[in-house]
Amino acid sequence: MRIIARFFRPIRPASLAPLGRLAPLVIIALLVAACSSTPTREELAGLAAKGYYQHLVAGEYEQFVEGRLMADSLPADYRLQLIEGYKQFVAQQLEARKGIQEVSVSRAYTDSLADYTNVLLMLCYGDSTTEEVVVPMVEHNGRWRMK
Numbered sequence: 001m002r003i004i005a006r007f008f009r010p011i012r013p014a015s016l017a018p019l020g021r022l023a024p025l026v027i028i029a030l031l032v033a034a035c036s037s038t039p040t041r042e043e044l045a046g047l048a049a050k051g052y053y054q055h056l057v058a059g060e061y062e063q064f065v066e067g068r069l070m071a072d073s074l075p076a077d078y079r080l081q082l083i084e085g086y087k088q089f090v091a092q093q094l095e096a097r098k099g100i101q102e103v104s105v106s107r108a109y110t111d112s113l114a115d116y117t118n119v120l121l122m123l124c125y126g127d128s129t130t131e132e133v134v135v136p137m138v139e140h141n142g143r144w145r146m147k
Helices: 002-007 013-035 041-057 061-066 076-097
Strands: 100-111 117-123 130-140 141-144
Touching: 041 061, 041 076, 041 100, 041 117, 041 130, 041 141, 061 076, 076 100
Parallel strands: none
Antiparallel strands: 100 117, 117 130, 130 141
16 A cells, blocks of 8 residues: 555645636536537438438338438329338348348538538448448428438
């Protein structure tokens, strides 16, 4: 214990006097910064895109279609064709790569001229391969949708 005590000397209160007054202000500033940060449009678009693709992977094709821009105005027969195409895509991925095991957001960036946000999703397959796909996202009526 004496050896440890040699290396860890007690801090004298006089040497902490300037820090003692600033410490509460620094802590408050850090807490305010951490609590008041709102998600960026890139983060929101990324979460939405990831969620839609998780629906696709889970076989929830109707929810995936609902994530498309203007999905509510799709003709019923076209909607059914989309759903059938997504089912075939998932089946192909299951056969070729043992299915999509995980979806994660790689990054996102906003194209201010085109007014949409590209989300790059990383698809991790059961055969240990990965693929990065670009999902253009548009905010429409307060909700992020796939373009």
